[in-house]
Amino acid sequence: MTSANDGAKTPKRRVTLADVAAHAGVSRALVSIVIRDVPGASAETRKRVMEAAEELGYRPDRRAQLLARQHSRLIGTVFGMAGTFHFDVLDGLYTAAEDRGYELILSALTPNRGERRAVESLQDFRFDALIMLGPDTTKTPLMVGKIPIVVVGWHVSHPAVDVVRTSDEEGMRLVIDHLTQRGHRRIVHVDGGEGAVSDARRTGYLAAMRSAGLGDHTRVLSGGLTQLEGSTAARTLLEESRLPSAVVAFNDEIAVAMLEAFVQAGYRVPQDISITGWDNSQIARLPHVRLTSVTQDAHEMARLAIDRAIARIEATPVADREQVLMPDLVVRATTGLAKADD
């Protein structure tokens, strides 16, 4: 009984393909072709259909598209609470995906919601690929083998997992080189706790120290992600008879917290002790902080991740499972010459 145009009031119903087809005087299939921008329609028809769609304010129904397509053109993304860096990656993922005709669906890792639940909720949407910004663990991701997976930020050894990351090894080399060139030898590393990224930077630190001939001077303090752990680490050092010559922190938060603690204890930075961070976040640029920090390109990482995910979806051959970008070191005011007796 409900014909297409039953006059007066049809306030709710959204505009469908059929409406556009009727309005343009063509079949639904043709409208579908035009909307998806695939070959199979004359320029003139295309124009007419587009105008009709425009006029009616047509937007494709994602649910129906999802169900009808064999590929969803959906890329699942799990992410955890993280700083500006991860948000910048997210920003890059959105634009890169859109450029390629894909859509992102997000799932957050929260205190009460681990990887399993985060991924399962996405799974029911039948996404084509999964990009993981967390959880930062060395374990192989669940879902491996079932779907293309791109891990952004740390090394995963499973052969079915693609990786886009910035070299933590190289970052550490830059930092240690910078410090040793300024005479530092007793360089302590405050790590980031349990995660895979922390592991990588710790290993990078040890390697860089060794190749600088400072293998006997390595020292790693257990830290974490937040300022809390930074101030704890600083306290540990302050209780000792002699401060190290330099501290290489896992991230900017740790570095800043330590900086504060040292200053409060009456030390000068960098005259008495040098400090470096990681991420080159806003906090590192604060006028009263001016932290020397390692920087990585979030948008580039995002673009590579999306490109790789799509390559896997489309079964395009790729050269390297793991794509590693090179970081830079931004030198600011918290690193200086070591004292003569160091």
Next chain:
Amino acid sequence: MTSANDGAKTPKRRVTLADVAAHAGVSRALVSIVIRDVPGASAETRKRVMEAAEELGYRPDRRAQLLARQHSRLIGTVFGMAGTFHFDVLDGLYTAAEDRGYELILSALTPNRGERRAVESLQDFRFDALIMLGPDTTKTPLMVGKIPIVVVGWHVSHPAVDVVRTSDEEGMRLVIDHLTQRGHRRIVHVDGGEGAVSDARRTGYLAAMRSAGLGDHTRVLSGGLTQLEGSTAARTLLEESRLPSAVVAFNDEIAVAMLEAFVQAGYRVPQDISITGWDNSQIARLPHVRLTSVTQDAHEMARLAIDRAIARIEATPVADREQVLMPDLVVRATTGLAKADD
């Protein structure tokens, strides 16, 4: 040619309702009834179906559910980069939604992706309600009138928008009372910039000062969300001949940055100047910070938001468009007695 069971290899295809039905020897409709846990099946059938589903590892296809249902049972959530507080709200939203049989779909506000795009991408999934954790603007949300909207965190005057927030007015009253009781009079507020929350706290500050008889002592410095703005504000104050007696900051970040700046300039906190923050975030609890801060209950806000969204979806009558929780003040080490001459 592809019949249901063509033997040997069917490696890809996911288990569908039909598979479960066949396995359990009942109709698809019955399986649907059992899975959705709605009345219309005997206990025995229910058991048999559940077992079959379990055995086959069946998971409903969200795309198909979405398309077939009149209500999607999907709650859209837009959120921006924000601190721990917003992540805690997100955590609460997930669990509250799940408890009520709904699912969250997220859309992030990033530097290149504003409210319009964030909402549009969700819209195509036909969500039943929208929860907004940002953007923190006084403007009426787009989508208003088309769908139930719950704003979490700030006041919106549009009659069609539900609000769940913690009273910024009351928070300010707690802070100002606390300070005036300790003899402070020259109390400066460093605000949070342009947002609606900042507006509310600024207004709250002015009102609280006035009702404390300090209407002539009000002073608002423009601030922001990050430590950067805090240190700028501190510098402004330090350049003047005399520091205020106390600073009420928009959030913990600002407060901490100012604290640092004052200490570096040789002042003692709270002996020379008192400082308060907002959010009671991790940074406020740092052993070397111990910031007096206003605290709000993220999980409770989340629960209320979900409850309200669902009430609107189901057209349940509700009492009050705006639900306002009361904050608490956590007094720590950054607030003390005013100096005698203040």
Next chain:
DNA sequence: TTGAAAGCGCTAACAG
């Protein structure tokens, strides 16, 4: 280049 028709996997009346 265009159109007809058969699904995608599920929900929701409605009959039995």
Next chain:
DNA sequence: CTGTTAGCGCTTTCAA
């Protein structure tokens, strides 16, 4: 209590 039957709005062969 159970099964049959239409769709949901789109994509995608396949013929015309």
